[in-house]
Amino acid sequence: MKTHSVTSCIITLAFIVSGCFKDDDGCDPNRYCETVPIDSNWVHVNLTEQSTGVPIVIYNGNLEDNKVIMRDTLYTSTVDYFLPVEVVYTIEAFYRSGPNTIIAVDSRKLEEETFQNCGETCYENSEITLDLVLID
């Protein structure tokens, strides 16, 4: 019985670990393949709407790198930017809350994702969402 427990644990672990490896060797002629590299993609920004507007700053890399890409003031809870891929985007949103200023930060890399199909490199659409919504 104990051997069964250990075996089942090992099998479960094997299943979990197997999910970490991609199978890029397959060939499916019916699978859609975008062979033209995608050089830019959508960055969706979610935030808490404020009637006075929410100033944001978009950075390339971490805040400490201080590479400002753009500044904007948003009056809606969602906005989308079409930006180059393979860049880490960090956004600061400045909210007024009584006497306090709350600075929300989120960051992610907009990656160019690819997979192999029938010997061809296919480019995938991989948009990102940065969540700057305030905690309730």
Place this chain on the structure above:
Amino acid sequence: MIRFCWVLVFYLISTTGISQVKDSSSHDKSGSYLKFSPTLNCGIHVNLQDIYIDFGAGAFERTTRLGAQLNFAFRPYYKKVQLYQEPNIIRQWKEKKYCLSLDIYKRLLEFDLAKINASFLLGTKTGYLFGDYRGTRLRPKAGFTFNPLIGISFDLNGISLDLAYLHFSDRLASVADGRLMLSFNVLLN
């Protein structure tokens, strides 16, 4: 609370020592008194605001029913946290946390519960808590943490299911320290 837990730990250690002396006198000379079994464990500790996934390996001594394991726990997502940076400026970060800990536990007083062999569980999760934020090189304050736990352990044919209350302080005012710990512990021999 922490003082009480230390007293409890020292009590456990001292009682374990006494039981070893008593039992070893009646034990045959050829055999080894301590029966260590390697263990693997995985589980979660959770409350309404947070969740950590926890896994590790260690050893369980069957005579004294005392176990120790090296564990790694982590929050599997980035959690929004708000911290005062200056008197009127609050930063909202997305935070991930990790805890590398040495867990020491003892199973006490066996009893049957719904025809399942169970025992009380008492232990501590002592380790180093650290983490990171998205979009910055700043990091949450890291440091050592001492987290007592108390609960019930069910013996399910070689796999122990531990259900315990864990007092785990991850240094966030917005997250309660009390957590439910659910852990599967496999004895490997």
